[in-house]
Amino acid sequence: MSDSLKNILVLVVGVVLFGGGYFLLFSPSSFLLENANGPIDAQILFETQQFIAHRQVLEAVSLNTELFSDTRFTLLQSFASPVADQPIGKTSLFDGSQLKAATESN
Secondary structure (H helix, E strand, C coil), X not given: CXXXXXXXXXXXXXXXXXXXXXXXXXXXXXXXXXXCCHHHHHHHHHHHHHHHHHHHHHHCCCCCCHHHHCHHHHCCCCCCCCXXXXXXXXXXXXXXXXXXHHHHHC
């Protein structure tokens, strides 16, 4: 293959890839989701309507955040005792001393 033919082939492949990417990126999303299944579309429509109804219910909820700025809340102290870090698992997979100690205590 000659160098000019290789260059033209690379250019054509690049243009085709760029055009395909542009088409997929800017095409409407419904183009990629088209199908011939009516019941699936009806199910999706039903679930979407339920989602919108639930969203409207949640948007109607208002939260009173005055509690968090109240001095009684900001002055709360934690009386929990800290938990000391302890090793997890065995230090060595091939060390049988821990296994022996566990079986002897039973």
